[in-house]
Structure formats: structure tokens, C-alpha cells
Amino acid sequence: MSVITASGLTKAYGNNVVLNDISFSLPEGKIIGLFGPNGCGKTTLMKILSGLIHDYSGEVLVNGNKPGEKTKAITAYLPEQTFVHDWMRNIDAVDYFNDFYSDFDKNKALEMLKRFGLSEKQKSKTMSKGMQEKLLLSLVMSREASLYILDEPMGGVDPATRGAILDFIMQNYSQKSTLLISTHLINDLESVFNHALFIGKGSVLINDSVENITAGGKSIEDVFKEVFSNVW
Amino acid sequence: MFGKLLKSDLKAQFFSVAPIFISVFVIALVGELFVLFGKSSIGTALGGFVVALAMLFACLVIIIAVALMFSKTVFGRAGYLTLTLPVKTSSLVWSKTLSALIWTYSIYILFFASLFLWIYQVGEKMGTDFKDMADQLFTLLWGKSIATMISMLIYYLVWFGIIMFIIVQCMYLGITCSNVSPVSKFGVVGAVAVFFVSFAVVMSITGAFTRLLPFGMVICEEVVTITSNVNEKIHELGDYAYGFNFAGPLLTLAISVALNYPITYLIKNKVNIK
Numbered sequence: 117m118s119v120i121t122a123s124g125l126t127k128a129y130g131n132n133v134v135l136n137d138i139s140f141s142l143p144e145g146k147i148i149g150l151f152g153p154n155g156c157g158k159t160t161l162m163k164i165l166s167g168l169i170h171d172y173s174g175e176v177l178v179n180g181n182k183p184g185e186k187t188k189a190i191t192a193y194l195p196e197q198t199f200v201h202d203w204m205r206n207i208d209a210v211d212y213f214n215d216f217y218s219d220f221d222k223n224k225a226l227e228m229l230k231r232f233g234l235s236e237k238q239k240s241k242t243m244s245k246g247m248q249e250k251l252l253l254s255l256v257m258s259r260e261a262s263l264y265i266l267d268e269p270m271g272g273v274d275p276a277t278r279g280a281i282l283d284f285i286m287q288n289y290s291q292k293s294t295l296l297i298s299t300h301l302i303n304d305l306e307s308v309f310n311h312a313l314f315i316g317k318g319s320v321l322i323n324d325s326v327e328n329i330t331a332g333g334k335s336i337e338d339v340f341k342e343v344f345s346n347v348w
Numbered sequence: 349m350f351g352k353l354l355k356s357d358l359k360a361q362f363f364s365v366a367p368i369f370i371s372v373f374v375i376a377l378v379g380e381l382f383v384l385f386g387k388s389s390i391g392t393a394l395g396g397f398v399v400a401l402a403m404l405f406a407c408l409v410i411i412i413a414v415a416l417m418f419s420k421t422v423f424g425r426a427g428y429l430t431l432t433l434p435v436k437t438s439s440l441v442w443s444k445t446l447s448a449l450i451w452t453y454s455i456y457i458l459f460f461a462s463l464f465l466w467i468y469q470v471g472e473k474m475g476t477d478f479k480d481m482a483d484q485l486f487t488l489l490w491g492k493s494i495a496t497m498i499s500m501l502i503y504y505l506v507w508f509g510i511i512m513f514i515i516v517q518c519m520y521l522g523i524t525c526s527n528v529s530p531v532s533k534f535g536v537v538g539a540v541a542v543f544f545v546s547f548a549v550v551m552s553i554t555g556a557f558t559r560l561l562p563f564g565m566v567i568c569e570e571v572v573t574i575t576s577n578v579n580e581k582i583h584e585l586g587d588y589a590y591g592f593n594f595a596g597p598l599l600t601l602a603i604s605v606a607l608n609y610p611i612t613y614l615i616k617n618k619v620n621i622k
Binding site: 203 | 429
């Protein structure tokens with residue numbers, strides 16, 4: 117069964133067409149890598165799925181529904197940038213999620229904060245980018261969501277911590293859920309993906325299982341280089 | 349869920365309006381010192397005037413503060429948090445409108461309370477009874493007696509609430525439009541232009557409506573009369589009568605409520621979070 121379906125999806129910023137009439141469906145219960153070069157529309161696609169971009173044409177369905185109130189209740193989205201209010205302390209952010217998401221596990225979130233060495237009383241605006249990313253990850257991964265959308269989850273984290281964060285994601289996501297992760301750090305994450313979606317120049321270039329993609333003995337990163345050296 | 353939204357918005361806006369409330373408190377305190385320790389009555393009056401001006405300024409600043417807060421929490425970085433919540437967009441907008449109204453209204457109440465306190469203390473100092481003092485002041489300023497002014501207070505409180513409501517809604521409309529193409533090209537200028545145009549249109553419509561339907565109430569001393577023609581009744585009762593039209597405020601209230609729909613529609617269907 118498909119958790120995400122897009123048909124004829126087109127999104128342009130002025131004259132710049134980022135997604136050009138693309139259609140695809142993504143399977144449920146998989147860890148899906150979303151790959152593509154900078155500016156190819158990965159973040160735009162994730163924002164559309166999360167209900168943050170509305171002026172697109174075509175149809176997008178998440179669990180059979182258009183992005184909106186219903187899909188937001190089952191989707192946990194981690195954007196590329198930090199998003200908590202400046203006035204919030206870490207505990208306020210945890211309480212905020214606890215108030216609005218019925219699938220949020222407050223104890224799990226507090227445990228995660230402790231594990232990351234983040235104080236409950238610390239204000240988000242006084243934290244470094246890496247610390248803020250850890251906070252957001254703790255919040256998002258403490259939900260029992262059907263779909264996790266993670267946009268560059270390790271973008272601002274030092275290489276030493278990446279492995280720990282990856283373990284953290286793998287341990288904390290609900291096993292029945294689908295994970296859609298966009299990343300440029302293909303090497304670090306390659307082992308966890310079981311499906312991949314490659315987009316570039318507004319089109320879907322590959323949408324297949326990792327097993328099929330790497331059948332010829334190539335790694336995902338090799339395939340990425342091969343595909344995008346021709347496209348760009 | 350609406351209660352939780354409101355709680356969160358009141359909290360978020362508190363951090364933005366708290367410095368203004370603190371400033372108002374300090375200004376009121378300075379005014380108090382002028383009244384208590386001022387040697388000449390001119391100095392006391394001048395002190396009170398400066399305090400009143402500073403408070404009016406604070407009332408304007410609070411409007412700007414709530415506008416910036418709306419912009420930040422819906423269209424800024426925090427929009428990722430706000431707009432991914434599993435709640436209706438109209439609830440989001442209502443909650444932000446209501447919390448803005450609560451904060452702005454509170455500061456206006458504070459303004460009027462400190463004004464009355466100032467009048468009372470000046471009266472005490474000059475050995476004049478508060479009622480006489482207020483009576484003299486109001487007759488001097490507006491040509492009305494204290495009895496009429498007190499009867500008018502409830503009307504003014506309601507009318508202020510409605511005016512704040514329409515100002516907040518027009519501001520939210522302006523900010524929302526400035527995040528939607530093609531107004532987005534003009535940025536802040538676009539937001540300000542939409543605010544002034546929408547506010548002017550609403551005021552013109554309600555002004556015309558008021559002339560068309562002049563029903564309302566007339567207050568003369570303690571007597572309140574409901575009438576179908578306010579102007580005629582004032583003419584009949586003389587100088588001490590004061591009239592209030594109902595049609596204008598009611599229509600303004602209706603338009604303020606209705607403005608939630610275009611704001612919600614634009615956020616739901618046209619806005620892209622950057």
C-alpha cells in the first residue's frame with residue numbers, strides 16, 4: 117500500500133519550475149531516501165507533504181488524504197531549520213508538543229533531552245544550531261507518527277555525533293511507520309534505506325527499492341553520482 | 349484544542365508585550381511621583397499630560413507588537429511549528445486574534461484606569477472633590493457632565509473593543525496578503541497598504557451605514573434613551589445629551605468577524621512558508 121501518492125504534481129517559484137508534472141507513489145512501512153542535488157525540489161516536496169506549501173498544481177495524497185488537518189495529525193515533520201519560539205525553554209517545547217499531538221510521548225522526549233545532554237530549563241535561542249537540531253529531533257521522534265518526514269536531519273551536526281543520531285532515529289521511530297529522509301550524507305545513511313526516490317530537473321529519475329537499485333553491485337552514492345552527473 | 353491554542357498564543361504574545369506593560373507601569377509611576385511631589389499645579393498638570401502622551405504611544409506600540417508577533421508565528425520560522433499543528437486554520441487565526449485583543453484591550457484599560465487615578469489624585473491635592481474635579485475636567489474637555497461620562501463608559505469600552513477588533517483583523521489581513529503573490533513583491537509596504545485600504549473601506553462603509561440607520565441611544569445625565577434617530581433626540585434634549593449610534597459598531601463587529609474568512613482562506617490555500 118502507498119503512504120504517499122503524487123500525480124501531475126507541479127510547483128514553480130516564478131519562472132523556475134521546481135517540480136514539473138511529477139507522479140510517484142511511495143510504499144508504506146519503509147525507510148525512504150529522498151535524493152537529489154541542491155535546488156531540485158526536495159524541501160519543496162517535503163513542505164507540500166507537510167501542508168506548508170499550498171499553491172501547487174496536481175494532486176498529493178498522504179494516507180489517502182490531501183495535506184491538511186488530518187494528515188498533520190499523523191505526520192511528524194522535521195524541517196531543515198529550527199522552528200521553536202525564541203521564548204521557549206526546552207520544557208516549554210516539550211509541553212507544546214504534548215498539548216497538540218495525541219501521539220506524543222512526553223516521558224520519551226524528556227529522556228531524549230537528557231540523553232542529548234540538553235537541560236529542560238535552557239532557552240532555545242541560547243542553544244547552538246547543533247543543540248537545537250537535537251531538541252527538534254527529540255520532539256519529532258517522540259511522536260508515534262505514521263509518517264516521519266526528516267529534511268536533512270544531520271545537516272548541522274558534527275561527524276562524531278552523526279552515528280549517534282542515526283542510531284537514535286532508528287531506535288525511536290515507530291516500526292510500522294514510514295520514514296522519508298532527505299540527505300546529502302548518503303554514505304552515513306546508506307545502510308538504513310530500503311527505498312529511494314531520486315529527483316532532479318523537476319522530474320522523478322528513480323523510484324525503486326534499494327535492493328533493485330544496488331543490484332549491479334553499486335552503492336546508492338555511486339548511483340547518485342552516475343545519475344546526477346548526466347542531469348546537471 | 350482552541351483553549352490550548354489560545355493559552356499558547358497568550359504566552360507567546362506575553363513575551364512580546366511584557367516590555368510595553370513594564371514601560372507603562374514605569375510611566376504611570378513617574379506620573380504618580382509628579383502628582384505626589386510636584387510643587388506647582390502646572391507641573392502636576394504637565395506631568396499628567398506627559399504620562400498620558402507616553403501611554404497613548406504605548407497603546408500604538410502594542411498594536412505593532414501584536415502585528416509582528418502574528419507575522420513571526422505564522423509566516424516566520426515559527427510558522428513551521430504553528431502551521432504543522434493538526435488544527436483548523438480558522439482556529440489558529442481566531443486564537444491569534446483573540447489573544448491580540450486581550451493584550452491590547454488590557455493596555456487600554458490600564459491607560460484609562462491610570463487617567464482616572466491621576467484625576468482623583470490631582471483633585472485630592474487641590475482639595476477638590478473627585479466628582480467635582482472630574483465634572484469640571486470633562487465639561488471643559490468634552491462639554492459633558494461626569495454623570496453623562498460614566499454612563500458613556502460602558503459604550504466606550506464596547507466600542508474600543510470593536511475598534512481594536514477591526515484594527516487587528518485589518519492588520520492580519522495586510523500581513524497575510526503581504527505573504528501572497530503578487531502583494532508579496534512589496535513586502536512591508538504591501539502589508540501597510542492593505543491594512544490602510546481595508547481599514548478605510550470598512551470605516552467608509554460603516555460611516556455610510558450609520559447615516560442610513562441612525563438608531564442608537566442618547567444619554568443625558570443618568571437617563572439613557574433608546575431612539576430610532578440619535579441626532580433628533582440630541583437636538584431635543586440639548587447640550588448635555590450625548591448620542592451613540594448602534595448601526596456602525598454592529599456592522600464593524602460583523603465585518604471584523606467576516607474578515608477571519610479571507611485571512612483563513614489565504615493562509616490555507618495561498619501562503620507558502622519560506
